[in-house]
Amino acid sequence: MMHRHRLARPWLWALRSVHAAVGDEGENAFRILIFHHIPRDAREAFAALVAELRRHHGVLAPEDAEAWLEGRPVHPLGASTARRRGRLPCLLSFDDGFGSNFDVANEVLAANDIRALFFVCPGLVDLTADEQPDSIARAIFQGRLEADEIGADLRLMSWSEIAELKARGHTIGAHGLGHRKLSRLAGEELAREVVEAGDILEARLGAPVAWFAYAFGTAASVSRPAFEIIAERYRYCRSGVRGRNTPATNPHALLADALDLDAPAEYRALVIEGGLDLAYVRARARLAQMAAP
Numbered sequence: 001m002m003h004r005h006r007l008a009r010p011w012l013w014a015l016r017s018v019h020a021a022v023g024d025e026g027e028n029a030f031r032i033l034i035f036h037h038i039p040r041d042a043r044e045a046f047a048a049l050v051a052e053l054r055r056h057h058g059v060l061a062p063e064d065a066e067a068w069l070e071g072r073p074v075h076p077l078g079a080s081t082a083r084r085r086g087r088l089p090c091l092l093s094f095d096d097g098f099g100s101n102f103d104v105a106n107e108v109l110a111a112n113d114i115r116a117l118f119f120v121c122p123g124l125v126d127l128t129a130d131e132q133p134d135s136i137a138r139a140i141f142q143g144r145l146e147a148d149e150i151g152a153d154l155r156l157m158s159w160s161e162i163a164e165l166k167a168r169g170h171t172i173g174a175h176g177l178g179h180r181k182l183s184r185l186a187g188e189e190l191a192r193e194v195v196e197a198g199d200i201l202e203a204r205l206g207a208p209v210a211w212f213a214y215a216f217g218t219a220a221s222v223s224r225p226a227f228e229i230i231a232e233r234y235r236y237c238r239s240g241v242r243g244r245n246t247p248a249t250n251p252h253a254l255l256a257d258a259l260d261l262d263a264p265a266e267y268r269a270l271v272i273e274g275g276l277d278l279a280y281v282r283a284r285a286r287l288a289q290m291a292a293p
């Protein structure tokens with residue numbers, strides 16, 4: 001077990017003691033969770049997490065988060081009486097457009113009446129099944145996985161599956177045209193990666209695309225010029241920098257927490273309850289500065 005996982009239990013206990021002692025000053029805030037590929041053997045952990053969120057946090061649909069950011073009243077799903085201190089309502093998001101996301105939408109989200117955000121890369125969806133493993137390894141995993149390690153369960157969703165998610169009330173957002181790191185792009189290339197992703201999605205879905213999430217999510221993966229283009233094209237941009245969102249959060253620099261379903265439940269709880277937020281103070285400041293209008 002990793003060191004940070006072993007520390008999760010005492011750390012979570014301390015965090016909950018603090019929340020219980022100081023009360024719930026985080027009332028008017030929500031968190032966004034980030035999932036990627038969800039392998040079959042992680043589905044049970046995912047379903048358990050969703051049940052926990054419904055019971056103790058409340059779950060927001062993308063439109064709820066939009067309303068919240070505009071200061072309109074919102075009623076999260078679940079947790080009407082059992083929401084515990086420090087446990088904020090959560091919006092679920094899925095990055096990269098893996099076929100497993102379509103499966104969990106059918107198997108877990110539908111049964112719980114949950115609607116979520118799905119960020120896809122139109123340039124990758126257009127690839128043939130033969131071309132996908134190479135591009136997924138290169139663009140998404142960047143050498144952490146080789147093409148021959150990309151099994152059939154790591155396929156990407158097809159356009160018809162993406163359209164079906166949309167038809168079921170989920171929100172489809174753009175994750176860049178080809179999952180490029182925006183901080184490494186400039187000029188035409190940058191504009192194409194950001195703008196064309198949304199334009200292609202819009203044409204495919206026949207509906208406006210208001211959400212963007214830049215690839216890799218860290219403050220170092222984005223830039224001021226990128227934010228200028230993002231802000232012009234989209235209403236909302238979700239980062240991968242940890243923290244909670246309030247009506248005062250810049251809608252183009254929304255904070256979010258990636259969750260590892262392999263980690264122990266205590267570690268996941270720690271993440272969702274804000275136990276890692278302090279480690280991201282500088283990343284949040286950098287993000288806010290770059291995204292400032």
Ligand SMILES: [Zn+2]
Pocket residue numbers: 095096140175179215216
């Ligand atoms: Zn990604």
